Amino acid sequence: MKIKLLKEEIESASIHHLQRISGEDLKKCYQCGNCSGGCPVSYEMEIAPSQVMRFLQLGKIEEVMKANSMWVCVGCLQCYSRCPKGCSVAAVLEGLRQTVLRKGEDFEKISKIPMQFLKNAPQQAIVCGFRKFVS
Amino acid sequence: MPRIGVFVCQCGNNIAATVDTKKVAEEMKKLPGVVYTCDYKFMCSSPGQDMLRQAIKENKLDGLIVSACSPHMHEKTFRKAAEAAGLNPYQCEITNIREQCSWVHHDTTKAVGTVKSIDLTRMTIERLKKNRPLKKIKIPVKKRALVIGGGIAGIQAALDIADGGREVILVEKEPSIGGNMARLSETFPTMDCSQCILTPKMVEAELNENITLLTYSEVEKVDGYIGNFTVQIKRKSKFVDEERCTGCGECIEKCPFKTESAFELGLAKRKVIYTPFPQSVPNVPVIDAPNCPKIQKDKCGACAIVCGPKCIDFKMEDKIVTEEVGAIVVATGYQLMPNERFGEYGYGRIKDVISGMQFERLASSSGPTGGEIRRPSDGKVPQNVVFIQCVGSRDEKKGVSYCSKVCCMYTAKHTMLYKHKVHDGQSYVFYMDIRSGGKRYEEFVRKAIEHDDAMYLRGRVSRVYEKDGKVIVQGADTLSGSQVEIEADMVVLATAIVSREGADTLAQKLGIGYDKYKFYNEYHPKLRPVETVTAGIFLAGTCMGPMDIPESVAQGSAAASKVLALFSADEMAREPITAGVNKTTCNACWDCVTACPYSAIERESVKDRQGNIVKWLARVNEGVCQGCGVCVAACRSKSVDLRGYTDEQVFAAINSF
Ligand SMILES: Cc1cc2nc3c(=O)[nH]c(=O)nc-3n(C[C@H](O)[C@H](O)[C@H](O)COP(=O)(O)OP(=O)(O)OC[C@H]3O[C@@H](n4cnc5c(N)ncnc54)[C@H](O)[C@@H]3O)c2cc1C
Ligand code: SF4
Ligand code: SF4
Ligand code: SF4
Ligand code: SF4
Numbered sequence: 001m002k003i004k005l006l007k008e009e010i011e012s013a014s015i016h017h018l019q020r021i022s023g024e025d026l027k028k029c030y031q032c033g034n035c036s037g038g039c040p041v042s043y044e045m046e047i048a049p050s051q052v053m054r055f056l057q058l059g060k061i062e063e064v065m066k067a068n069s070m071w072v073c074v075g076c077l078q079c080y081s082r083c084p085k086g087c088s089v090a091a092v093l094e095g096l097r098q099t100v101l102r103k104g105e106d107f108e109k110i111s112k113i114p115m116q117f118l119k120n121a122p123q124q125a126i127v128c129g130f131r132k133f134v135s
Numbered sequence: 136m137p138r139i140g141v142f143v144c145q146c147g148n149n150i151a152a153t154v155d156t157k158k159v160a161e162e163m164k165k166l167p168g169v170v171y172t173c174d175y176k177f178m179c180s181s182p183g184q185d186m187l188r189q190a191i192k193e194n195k196l197d198g199l200i201v202s203a204c205s206p207h208m209h210e211k212t213f214r215k216a217a218e219a220a221g222l223n224p225y226q227c228e229i230t231n232i233r234e235q236c237s238w239v240h241h242d243t244t245k246a247v248g249t250v251k252s253i254d255l256t257r258m259t260i261e262r263l264k265k266n267r268p269l270k271k272i273k274i275p276v277k278k279r280a281l282v283i284g285g286g287i288a289g290i291q292a293a294l295d296i297a298d299g300g301r302e303v304i305l306v307e308k309e310p311s312i313g314g315n316m317a318r319l320s321e322t323f324p325t326m327d328c329s330q331c332i333l334t335p336k337m338v339e340a341e342l343n344e345n346i347t348l349l350t351y352s353e354v355e356k357v358d359g360y361i362g363n364f365t366v367q368i369k370r371k372s373k374f375v376d377e378e379r380c381t382g383c384g385e386c387i388e389k390c391p392f393k394t395e396s397a398f399e400l401g402l403a404k405r406k407v408i409y410t411p412f413p414q415s416v417p418n419v420p421v422i423d424a425p426n427c428p429k430i431q432k433d434k435c436g437a438c439a440i441v442c443g444p445k446c447i448d449f450k451m452e453d454k455i456v457t458e459e460v461g462a463i464v465v466a467t468g469y470q471l472m473p474n475e476r477f478g479e480y481g482y483g484r485i486k487d488v489i490s491g492m493q494f495e496r497l498a499s500s501s502g503p504t505g506g507e508i509r510r511p512s513d514g515k516v517p518q519n520v521v522f523i524q525c526v527g528s529r530d531e532k533k534g535v536s537y538c539s540k541v542c543c544m545y546t547a548k549h550t551m552l553y554k555h556k557v558h559d560g561q562s563y564v565f566y567m568d569i570r571s572g573g574k575r576y577e578e579f580v581r582k583a584i585e586h587d588d589a590m591y592l593r594g595r596v597s598r599v600y601e602k603d604g605k606v607i608v609q610g611a612d613t614l615s616g617s618q619v620e621i622e623a624d625m626v627v628l629a630t631a632i633v634s635r636e637g638a639d640t641l642a643q644k645l646g647i648g649y650d651k652y653k654f655y656n657e658y659h660p661k662l663r664p665v666e667t668v669t670a671g672i673f674l675a676g677t678c679m680g681p682m683d684i685p686e687s688v689a690q691g692s693a694a695a696s697k698v699l700a701l702f703s704a705d706e707m708a709r710e711p712i713t714a715g716v717n718k719t720t721c722n723a724c725w726d727c728v729t730a731c732p733y734s735a736i737e738r739e740s741v742k743d744r745q746g747n748i749v750k751w752l753a754r755v756n757e758g759v760c761q762g763c764g765v766c767v768a769a770c771r772s773k774s775v776d777l778r779g780y781t782d783e784q785v786f787a788a789i790n791s792f
Contacts, residue, residue, distance in 0.1 A: 002618040007519060007561035010590060027585045031593075031614050054615045057590070 009059030014099075018061070022095030028085045029053040035079035035089045045069040049079050049089040056092070070096040071107055075132070101135040108133035137264055140171040140196040141256060142187055143232075144178035144203035150237040153248035159202065159232075162253050166260060170194055179209045184216045191220035198222075198263045202230040202256045223268035225711070225779060230259040254792060261791035265784040269711040274758045276362035277461035278702040281306065283354055283641070286314025287684055288676025289466030290336050291691030292698075296464075297345035299699040304458055305340065306368055307350045311415035312337055314468050315677075318398065320498035320506070322684060323548040324579040330414060330501065337416040351421055355455060357644050360735075360759035361671030362461045362707055370454045374422035374430070375408075376446035382418035384410075386438035386447065394426045400493050402511065403503035408438050408447075413501055422447075462671050462698040465655060466691065467641065469677040472527040472534065472631040480523060480628055481599040486512040487606055488599060488626040491545055498552045508556050510625045516557055517624030521608045522546045523596050524566040527631030535631050535652060540681040542629035543570045547580045549627060550589035562589045563621055565596050565610050573683070592619060599626055632681040646734060647672055654680045665694045668761070669733070670709075673697050712762035712779040714755045721774040723751040730769035735759035 009015075019026060029050070036048040046067040047055065055063045064070075070093040080088035100107070108129065118126065141163040145151035156174035164172045171194040177183050178201055191199065199222070201213045206229040214224035232252040240248045278301050282293045285307030293305045305312065316322075319329035340346050349368060356367040375386075386408050396405035398412055405411075408422045428434040430449055439447040474482035474490055481488045487510045489497075500506035510517045524546050527534030543566065550562040569591070571577045583589045594611030601607070605622045612619050634653035642649045647667040648656040655678050658666040665673050673694040676687035701707065714735075716727075728736045739754040753775075755766075766775045767782075776782060 001616065002620065003612075003615075005563065005590070005592075005619050005621045010561065011588075025585065027588070030581070030584075051615060054612075058612070058615060058617075058619075060615075 003058065003060060005058060009061075010057075012059055012061070014061050015056065015059060018056070018092065018095045018099065021098060022088070022091040024087055024092050024095070026053060026056050026092070029057065029083075029087050030085060032084060034082045034084060035087075038078045038082045039073075039089075040076060040078065041072050041074055044072045049073075049093075052092065053087065053089060064096060065100075069093065070100075071133070075128075097132065101133075104135050106134045110134065137168040138170045138195055138197045139168050139260060139263060140187075140190050140194060140199040141169055141173075141260065142178055142183075142190075142199065142201045142203075143172070143174040143252075143256070144183070144201065145174060145176050146204060146233055146237075147176065150203070150233050150252075153237045153240045153242060153245055154232060154252045155245045155249040156252075158249050159252045159256060163256055163260065166257065168264060169260065171196065178203050179212055184212070187213065187216050188220040191217065191222060196222070198226045198228075198266065200228050200230055200256060200259050200263060202232045202252060202259070204233040205229075205231045205235075225269040226263070226266055228259050228263045228266070230256045232256070257791050258788040262784045262788040265781065265787050266779075269778055271708040272711050272713065272757050273706045273708055274360075274362050276702060276705065276707050277364075277459055278302070279304070279458075279460045280462045280464060280698050280702075281354075281364070281366055281458065281460040282464045282466060284314070284466035284468055284676070284678065285309075285312030285340075285348075285350070286466060286468040286676060286687070287316045287333065287336070288468070288678075288687040288691040289314070289464065290340050291688045292464045292466060292673075292675050292695045293340055293346050294336065294343065295692050295695030296698050297343045299695070299702075300345070301699065301702050302345050302347070304347045304349060304368075304460065306352050306354060307348070308353045309411060310351050310373070310409075310419075310421045311411050311417070312340060312348065312350060313412075313414075313416070315492075316684060317412060317414075318400075318492060318499070319495050320500070320502070321548065321552060323544045324573070324575045326548070326551070328500075330499075334414045334416075337414070341416045348417060349456075350417060354641065354644060357463070357646075360756060361669075362701070363758060364460050364463060364671065366458050366460060366463070368456050368458060370456060372424070372451040372453050373419065374424065374427075374447060374449055374451045375420055376444075376448060376451075377417065377419050379444045379446040380419045381444060382420075383443065384420070385441045385443065387420055389437045389441045391435065391437060392426065392428065394423065399496055399503055400490070402493055402496050422449075462673065462701055463645065464673045464675055464691075464694045464698060465641070465645065465647070465667075465678055466675040466694075467635050467638065467678045469632045469681065470635050472633045474526065474628050474630050476533060477526055477628070479598055480526060480596065480626065481601070481606070482628060485599065485601050485606055485626075486510075487517070487624065488628065491542065491549065491627055491629045494549050494627045495545075498549070498556070506556070508553055508560075515624070516560075518557070518560050519621065519623045520553055520560065520562050520625045520627060521596075521606075521621055521623040522549060522562060522564045522627045522629065523608075524564065524629045525595070526628040527633075528629075529567065530631075535633065537652070537681070538570060539629075539632040540570065541632065541683045543568075544573070544576060544579065544683065546627075546629050547571070547583040547589070550583045551587045554587040554589070562587075563608075563623070564589055564591045565594060565608075566591060567593070567595065573685075594619075632677065634678070638678065645669065645672055647674075654678065665690055665697060670761075671701065709757070710762065712777065713757045713760040714762070714764070714766050714775050714777050716753045716755060717774040717776070718752055720772050721752050722772050723753065724771065725753065726769045726771060727753050727766035727775055730765045732763065732765060733759050733761050735761070736766060 036050040073093045143156040160172040160174045217227040218224040293303045352370045358365045390406040392407045393404040429436045496502040528539040571580045592612040596610035598609040608621045638653040675690040675694040740748045741750040
């Protein structure tokens with residue numbers, strides 16, 4: 001991939017907004033990769049947790065928005081508990097989800113979930129899923 | 136018959152694992168002249184040494200052998216113990232049965248190791264039988280020091296020696312002391328202004344009664360040896376009488392001609408009569424003769440007219456002065472690799488590509504822009520600045536293989552200085568690794584990134600080119616796996632630190648070693664870091680390799696402490712393992728003179744009563760001789776012998792094998 005680095009993107013309003021709602025300072029991440037190493041689902045992500053941090057540092061929020069990473073994250077907080085700099089990728093991904101959901105764009109349509117699945121899935125999972133995927 | 140004792144050490148299991156030490160001791164007992172043998176777990180321990188002393192007394196030994204580790208480790212220990220028991224210390228010899236035997240054999244049946252240890256020990260016994268008692272050599276010491284190079288390392292060394300109450304001559308080739316540190320704006324990791332911490336030391340050096348500053352001077356020739364060096368120093372003509380000049384600066388003011396300022400690295404001009412920078416020490420201007428029309432074509436002379444005390448003399452000539460000193464500290468510092476070598480970065484072709492040192496001048500309040508960051512091409516304040524690290528460093532193909540050690544840190548510093556001065560500017564740093572090993576150094580780099588918004592990109596830059604008044608930088612960010620492009624206004628290159636031009640010539644004058652990059656070699660990189668192989672010559676600072684100010688200062692002080700230790704006694708004792716010439720057989724072919732790597736052999740004439748020279752002879756200067764033995768091998772008439780390793784001794788050892 002070839003990218004052009006622009007100060008306007010690195011310091012863009014959406015990056016600042018994301019930092020504000022997640023409470024995370026993206027610059028603190030020093031790219032050690034511990035989060036990606038410990039994340040139980042990073043192999044399913046199109047962009048691994050540490051790389052999510054990197055693209056955001058470079059101001060490339062669009063790249064991250066296009067990827068499935070924020071929806072794959074299970075919110076287990078492994079990344080946060082392992083990060084030597086105290087960054088929470090979980091919070092950043094939650095922030096990214098919120099920027100989508102608050103526009104009213106649901107990731108899952110509840111009406112489309114098969115009844116059989118709803119009957120078998122544990123209640124807690126369903127509640128958590130609602131929290132994570134719908135506005 | 137000699138009375139020899141043999142002590143075989145087990146060195147825990149280091150020797151005993153593959154050598155039957157008891158057997159070695161028993162076998163040695165059978166040799167003629169050997170009256171006492173034993174083996175013991177640790178001969179070097181206190182009980183081991185006690186045992187040795189006691190055995191010498193009880194058995195009236197007149198010589199002893201310790202078969203143990205390398206003589207590098209404990210020769211001194213055992214010789215001291217022998218001396219304490221009343222023996223001449225050189226009657227104690229070591230057989231190395233560890234490094235040269237037990238460690239290299241893996242046969243746990245001990246067969247090989249034992250036989251070899253027996254052979255080695257027997258050889259040493261035969262050598263010992265031919266030993267003659269030796270006495271330490273005493274050399275008188277002149278208690279004055281010479282420091283070459285007036286950067287921070289040299290200044291520190293000079294100040295410490297002077298504070299120790301000894302005279303110092305500080306030779307600096309530029310018109311002012313200060314070196315590269317005088318160019319810096321602020322310094323990592325504390326960000327104190329370089330001039331503010333350096334100039335007090337410069338002034339102290341000028342005012343200290345024990346220090347003689349010889350600026351605009353260079354060492355021409357060095358003769359002699361530790362404690363007794365004779366040095367010729369060339370004092371280049373300043374065309375200004377240093378004694379009478381008041382430093383008023385009238386001459387500089389009135390001089391109508393300007394030329395490139397070497398101190399400002401092409402960013403500004405200076406007058407033909409000049410001091411390199413405002414706080415120069417001494418504050419005496421010099422005339423740059425090749426550029427002065429008065430000196431070249433007898434036109435102008437304005438400075439001489441305005442000079443109140445009339446101290447300008449256009450006819451002044453270079454002078455050679457001779458000084459006698461006992462020790463020398465070399466602190467000649469570094470320079471930067473010329474960036475022109477790296478075409479891909481556009482240096483020299485694109486005006487707004489500058490070096491890190493030039494950036495220091497832009498950031499310095501006494502620099503050409505008064506401390507405002509303005510780019511060279513049009514004087515505009517750059518909004519996007521790209522810093523490129525490892526330019527020439529860690530580049531085996533086009534540059535040098537080593538890491539320049541300070542550029543990671545000063546680049547972080549540059550991004551901070553830039554942010555502090557251009558609040559809305561954005562800095563980018565291309566790096567391969569960030570090397571910030573040092574007290575509070577890592578935190579410093581993190582601060583540049585987290586607090587001062589430097590955007591660090593892991594990767595090298597492959598192209599820098601100009602387009603519509605912008606400098607386009609193309610490189611990689613391996614962390615995101617992308618090729619990146621930045622439209623920059625200025626590019627700063629962290630170029631490799633290299634040795635001074637002429638470092639090799641000076642080393643040859645001094646007789647000290649240097650590596651393939653012409654950095655001076657320390658005696659031992661870990662344990663003797665400020666000594667050279669030439670006794671009495673010490674090193675400090677970046678003439679040895681890249682380092683920062685704290686390290687340079689520490690080395691300056693370390694070298695000074697070595698000098699003061701040397702000066703603490705009137706005479707210096709040296710090991711007597713030196714060569715000697717047999718006067719009756721020497722035929723003055725001078726092969727030894729050519730062969731000696733330390734220039735320790737002199738030509739001596741023998742005169743008759745009328746004073747006519749009847750004969751020439753080689754003579755070894757014991758002060759200089761390092762006992763390497765090259766002359767012994769070179770002499771065709773077998774007239775040179777090495778005390779402690781005479782031919783007789785060596786042959787006795789070989790014959791017993
Ligand atoms: C861009 C840049 C920024 C830096 N910033 C920092 C920083 O912020 N903090 C930090 O700790 N370090 C910094 N450094 C490193 C610092 O400059 C050096 O550690 C320090 O200046 C070394 O001092 P020195 O005395 O060894 O050598 P030098 O300063 O080079 O002094 C050597 C002196 O010897 C003289 N000389 C040379 N040859 C002869 C000769 N034959 N006869 C007589 N005199 C001679 C020279 O003229 C010079 O005055 C920086 C380096 C660079 C390149
Ligand atoms: S919180 Fe999300 S990103 Fe972090 S480790 Fe768990 S699944 Fe991975
Ligand atoms: S563990 Fe923390 S510092 Fe390391 S890459 Fe992940 S977020 Fe960055
Ligand atoms: S004589 Fe030379 S140094 Fe003096 S004022 Fe003229 S040009 Fe300058
Ligand atoms: S100090 Fe840093 S920039 Fe300088 S050569 Fe070493 S790694 Fe490269």
